[in-house]
Amino acid sequence: MKQFFLFAAFLLFVVTSVNSQNQKESIKTPKPNPVGHVLSAGQPSGVAVAYIAEGFEDTLFPPPGWTTTTTLGTVVWDREYGFFYTGNACAWADYSSVANEKWLITPQVTITAGDSLSFWIRRQYTSAYPPDSLYIMVSTTDANLTSFTTTLVAYDVSGLLNEWARYANSLNAYAGQNIYIAFKHRNTDGNGFNMDDVGVGTPVVPVELVSFTASAINNNVVLNWSTATETNNMGFEVERK
Secondary structure (H helix, E strand, O other), X not given: OHHHHHHHHHHHHHHHHHHHHHOOOOOOOOOOOOOOXXXXXXXOOOOOEOOEEEOOOOOEEOOXXXXXXXXXXXXXXXXXEOOXXXXXXXXXXXXXXXXXXXXXXXXXXXXXOOOEEEEEEEEOOOOXXXXXXXXXXXXXXXXXXXXOOEEEEEEEHHHOOOOOEEEEEEOHXXXXXXXXXXXXXXXXXXXXXXXXXXXXXXXXXXXXXXXXEEEEEOOEEEEEEXXXXXXXXXXXXXXXX
């Protein structure tokens, strides 16, 4: 009889746990992706970029040069329209009712001293549903999954905030190298999350202006300017207001 009661109590615990997971509270009103939304595995460009500033605004997901793959389960990385930190959309790593592992990989990027990886992230659901983890990994060779042998940082997604928060991690250890960065999400009936505004490095300013003057001579206006540096600049176009 004692064994029967113990079994019954265990069964009640399991049923209660499953029901609590299956009755996750609604946190947002889903909006359909606009016409033209395309979901694919992506393709590495093979060319290193100087910096990354990605807000996932393009209807193509993953963005050009990015790749995605799912190695366990069926839930994939996607773009979510109408839910964002800035703009109109963000990257979305939804939870899976069964074990799930999915990867989102950046283009190859050249790291300089002082560079860091930054992004904004928000946990789904006000309650915590572990196990749910985000691993940020680095490859110094290529975008093959087996090449991501270093974990830059790992986050317990169920412990993240249920509001947008910025996270940043130094990449100084990789200064002078070309690297790929992977966001590996692994969960079993977890929370899932949204991610926006992923940044690596600093955008290059194409022109550094030193001086700009305008002088009226008769019925003409003479413009003079000088620059300190010009990168990939084909010229200047002056418009009259």
